[in-house]
Amino acid sequence: MTETNTSAPLDEAKVEAFAERFIGALNESSLMMMFSIGHRTGLFDALDGVDWSTSAQIAKAAGLDERYVREWLGAMVTGKVIDYRAGDASYRLPAEHARWLTRRAAPENLAVTAQWISVLGCVESKIVEVFKNGGGVSYECFERFHEAMAEESAQTVVAALHDHILPLSKGLEQQLEQGATVLDVGCGSGRAACALAKAFPASAFVGYDLCGEAIAAANALAREQGLTNASFRTQDITHLDESDRYDLVTAFDIVHDQKDPETVLANIHKVLKPGGTFLMQDIAGSSYLEKNVEHPIGPFGYTISTMHCMTVSLAQGGAGLGTMWGEELAEDMVKKAGFTELAKHKLEHDFINVYYVMTKP
Ligand SMILES: C[S@@+](CC[C@H](N)C(=O)[O-])C[C@H]1O[C@@H](n2cnc3c(N)ncnc32)[C@H](O)[C@@H]1O
Incomplete structure (x- = not known):
């Protein structure tokens, strides 16, 4: 309490660092919900081992609505989970990430645990x-x-x-x-x-x-x-x-x-x-x-x-x-x-x- 008391000078570096950390937490917690959705919809499994694909191809493979899939891919690309190639608007799940996110990865499928955030x-x-x-x-x-x-x-x-x-x-x-x-x-x-x-x-x-x-x-x-x-x-x-x-x-x-x-x-x-x-x-x-x-x-x-x-x-x-x-x-x-x-x-x-x-x- 005393450190943030108005009478004490603020440590500006600490102020800035906390705001940055907060933004990071906002992004990471958003990703948790998207990990959960990726798991439940089977999107990670549809992307597993598949080469560069468009959102339409991914949606078709997963049997899902393309518009939602494209928005989810936006979160995954900006969250540095899935790679994006702008030239032909295609996406690829790196094998190093698939190793932790697919049903094939069980019993080490981390996406299972992401579900808790949405349940709570x-x-x-x-x-x-x-x-x-x-x-x-x-x-x-x-x-x-x-x-x-x-x-x-x-x-x-x-x-x-x-x-x-x-x-x-x-x-x-x-x-x-x-x-x-x-x-x-x-x-x-x-x-x-x-x-x-x-x-x-x-x-x-x-x-x-x-x-x-x-x-x-x-x-x-x-x-x-x-x-x-x-x-x-x-x-x-x-x-x-x-x-x-x-x-x-x-x-x-x-x-x-x-x-x-x-x-x-x-x-x-x-x-x-x-x-x-x-x-x-x-x-x-x-x-x-x-x-x-x-x-x-x-x-x-x-x-x-x-x-x-x-x-x-x-x-x-x-x-x-x-x-x-x-x-x-x-x-x-x-x-x-x-x-x-x-x-x-x-x-x-x-x-x-x-x-x-x-x-x-
Ligand atoms: C965290 S879950 C674990 C479930 C299971 N053991 C597992 O590992 O998947 C806790 C479980 O305890 C049950 N539980 C809590 N209180 C109980 C009680 N008084 N009698 C019987 N079951 C209870 C809940 O319904 C819930 O299924």
Whole structure:
């Protein structure tokens, strides 16, 4: 505050630098929406590996309206994402960019993540209301949340299950091969549980989620894949009437947005058999703002918290931990729930999250 106080002389270089940075942010955030549109319309895929093409050729290949495609290309060219040749008004997506933006690039398709900006944008007016009046914005208000989440999960969790995630717990894969009972809490659209059910037919998988829309998608996926060992049910995991039942409980990116995370963690402990494993993926970072100042996605983390993770919890009268609850608090809370021993892993493919592996004593 004191630096911008009217009585103090302004550092003019700092003034100019901030305005420049703001313009940069305006352009970059605009591009995020265009990345999302390019992904959803299939434009990046239509451009993948294709030589110089006109907007009409690109629109035809993607099955889209040329006028919109041409304007989108304008954003992509001025944003230095796509190359432009003025002589014949043609465009080309450089291979180096296609490598990060197409469905072929999965599980490293960055355009998937761009969708969050638009998903959050849809609820801005509701968020402004709760800034004034308190409370929260509930899951049902988010257009396409579960769809975007399923795509994100396919990249960060499903694609990494066998090579990176399951090996974090010694002997887990053998246990799943022999036949284990598994619960995925907050399973969303069920991509992870279905992938595991397919890979381990001798094991039985159950997924619980609060949202009927996500459960419908999960059951449809299980049916589509002909899985007889995966079932999904709408269930608030704050109330779990089971105990000593599962060999493995997984919680992929769900604890921080719980209404009552303490009860949920206690429930997970209760439903596990003694010796059972709890695998929790949650956001990397500190519980202390001062330690997150250099966090590689700090602004994104606190933004998605304000506009989704914290607010969905507050909408239920919940704790509102927020996305950036941090590893210190996470460790304290799982210990309080009875998981006295835990191993924490950072995986190269997923710098956004930390993977905690715990055993019920
Ligand atoms: C960030 S999403 C993660 C979904 C999924 N695990 C994935 O990785 O794709 C969080 C999920 O937790 C679910 N959820 C939140 N609170 C819940 C509760 N109390 N009981 C069951 N599910 C809950 C939400 O509906 C949402 O699908």
